[in-house]
Amino acid sequence: MSAHIIIERLEFRGRCGVTAEERAKPQPLAVDVELDAAFEPAGHSDHLVDTIDYAKIAQRLVEIGTTQEACLLETLAERFLAMLFTDFPIKRANLWIRKLHPPIPHVTRSVGIRINRTRLAQQLSHIEPKPASFLVEQLHRLPKGRALDVAAGGGRHSLFLAARGYHVDAIDRDEAALTQLAAAAAATALPPIKTRTIDLEQPAPFDPGFGHETYDVVIVFFYLHRSLFPFLIDALKPGGLLIYETFTIDNYTHHKHPRRWEFCLAHNELLRMTSTLQILHYDEGAHDGVEGPRSTYTAQLVARKPLRSAPST
Template identity: 55%
Template sequence: MVGKIVIERLEFQGRCGVTREERHRPQPLALDLELDCDMSSAAASEKLADTVDYAKVLERVEALGHTEDCALLERLAERILAVLFEEFPIERVRLWLRKLAPPVAQTTASVGLRIDRIRPAYLIGSQPLTPSRFLLQNIHRVPKGRVLDVACGKGRHALYLANLGFDVEAIDRDAEAVFDLASTAKQRNLPNLTVQTVDLERATDDRPEFPANRYDAIVVCFYLHRPLFSWLVDALKPNGVLLYETFTIDNYRRHRHPRRWEFCLAHNELLRLTSALQVLSYDEGEHATNSGVDTVFTAQLLARKAALPEPDREPA
């Protein structure tokens, strides 16, 4: 059973304009969406995970409004379409995006564009790779620039960040996953996403994959190798941000996952491992997953490296 999910007049703030002055301040935008999707599974199960969660769609569009800086509405519309097809089981999108206060002399209610797009062929049959809720909730706090995705796996975070315009480097020890991610980045025309196969747990005193002061942000989700933390801190630029989430020991006790308790953080351990950074937010406990149904016990940290000290001024 194919049906439509209709979202009427989502209003959000975005930076979109030909001139730098127009992009300097967010302006009101509006979006209407018609999303074609298969509703048969949800009709039978009554589970949110079996359909398109429109609350997540709204959340993602608003996140794009926070992070995108586009000269043209066409660019923002393409970013929205890419995210919708990549992260949700949608077969067709009809989109109406418009400025509610366009910078023109004439009085007009709005100026915008309409697009009708079917799911790209290279995504047919693929499963959406939804970023973690923690990253989605904090994307507006991730500095624009170069981001390292550590233990990237299939690339759900790397692809998401690259689609938002970040320069992303993704590393993982799984050569097959890295190869598939490189192929996907090429198919999706994402030259700002580069990948590398790296054994993150090898015994070594040299870590060329973590150059000092290189990254504006580092993302690590559901991976833990304690010897890496000093390298992660060193690889951040001054004012760079670390976004880290993984399982705590409570998840092992409740769900016996991961398979070994050593792969879980002790209580407050993440704070100790990152004590050199300034904590922007920290939460440890039971958290919803991006399926919106299950919960897991994790520690979630957003922390910033200190800025370089200002040079001493000579007395006048």
């Protein structure tokens, strides 16, 4: 059981507005917060030290709201959330901040934003770079369990999956990057991410040691070594999913990236290399938000390893 603390309609005057004119004069703002605390209510002791002092929370919110200027309510809300998670032992914060008399015609009450955030999400919000949008979009398809991140690099995808309850193994040849990944997981109180330093491009015969039917999810982003595909597929449990995205030859043609065309997929090549899997999603073409403002040409695939057939009787 946890304590649920509510502060309704905390009002103060703050300088928040897109224009300098709007920020020049403090305007009435209101904040509502609901906090889930990481301990049981203190009714059995009747001592303030055994709970969260909501008067202190209100004081800190007002201090920030009245002394720090911001262009956006979103900016002010992020400052509130950073303070709440840093200064108080809470697990979740639900915050509603609004302008009570906004300078907008026909708005008769208020305008504002609501944010509901967990402590873990707050910690991960500062990790850069963000996970690939394709992985975020496909998260609902992924079975829970054990995940393998191949060519993990700095581990943005490993951290994303670990934060959602996956037991993650991360593989890369960059030992320093994997050390930083393990430290980032520890700093955000995530389950330990197992790392293994290995050069995946050793000459044949070479077994990368992914295991046989070991993982519920295997992910590969922006890395291509064609001889690994049989091992990636073998590493999946029956019913497990492969998530893959990397550059196509069109990206080399348009942007000369990656630096060598051999690092890019030919048209439909990803489908051919995963022909033993059940394709759940495939898209090949220009995608926004992959690398900066320009469109990036990639192939995106979600494929499932078939379940074993029931033995005949």
